[in-house]
Amino acid sequence: MPARVKRLSRTESVAQTRTRLLDAAEEVFAEHGFGATTLERIAERAGYTRGAVYANFASKDDLFLAVLDRWLDDDIEHGGRINAESPSVRDAFDRLRELPGNRFADRNRFLLLTEFRLYALRNPEVAPRLAEYERRGIAWYTDAIRARAADLPVPAEQLAAIVLAMENGIATLAHVAPDTVRHDAFVDALEMLTGLR
Amino acid sequence: MPARVKRLSRTESVAQTRTRLLDAAEEVFAEHGFGATTLERIAERAGYTRGAVYANFASKDDLFLAVLDRWLDDDIEHGGRINAESPSVRDAFDRLRELPGNRFADRNRFLLLTEFRLYALRNPEVAPRLAEYERRGIAWYTDAIRARAADLPVPAEQLAAIVLAMENGIATLAHVAPDTVRHDAFVDALEMLTGLR
């Protein structure tokens, strides 16, 4: 009866390789884009060779989609936490400023999401996953708005879409023209619009 | 003294080839992205072979940058016209609705601009060109706002950046999740914020 311990550690080891490959892939896809990233670079970054990649994923597209699915799930989970932990509007804004000011302020995070969207726009079979992600983003803001404001002059969903659009748009401008727009211009705008300033 | 006419037509022919190649490149880069487009496809779409491409451009990057520069110039010129031809806010909004509702509603237009931005983010030497483009976009809205509103509670530039961000963000959502967000949600938002509705 050789080692129950060993079977477990083997399983963990496999999972670890997969995780490392996904982590590396996430970085490299963000840095170079889908088209320009090579599986060689991903394997190297993860500390393996291409063989390990093909042992875990069927193809480059398959790996990309695995990265995409994991990322979208994590993001939605993370967003839910922020909302639940911020009882007042003031709290939510303060939390937001720590991010800093915009969920998409992190360069790689922004690049990766942009890659996902481009991929979805060019691969119709993937489009529904991204559309669902955007819907959840709007739903997230809709909840946040409804929980803190009553008697809105317009539907909460409409405001939510505008807020999400602003968050995305300001992140875009701040990344491309950092000397002109700052990431926390998003919180500034929210405070201005809600009259909290 | 053989044919002044002929020299001219030769010059025009050269310019025409260049223009056709740029037009084709603009389409193909938008459809497939920088990484996945091949010079073969571009040449084919323009009705030439790769030889014609290399006769007119030094490399794939050189061609991409030529497309980028022409596009940015045209866009700025076009934007200026819309502003000058719309005396009232109502007129400007009506013009906008014809676009329809968002300057980036055209799929290829949106994809191409996104490619430009990604390229700029990954190629520091190109970044200033895109940053300048974003600045001009903000300047454009700043002028539009100043010309139609007095005694603003916040700097016109700040509002302009927010409006431009909204335009970009709504276009993004509308492209990725067309069943959830419509392109003219941008004009809706502007009308709501300006109290014109």
Added chain:
DNA sequence: GTCTATACGAAGATAGAC
């Protein structure tokens, strides 16, 4: 399960014909 070696195709770039 991971690595090494390799097959295979694709695409950027160049050279020479016209």
Added chain:
DNA sequence: GTCTATCTTCGTATAGAC
């Protein structure tokens, strides 16, 4: 100036060793 042919590099994917 444009085309055809070719060189060369590179990257995906596979096969077989360990």
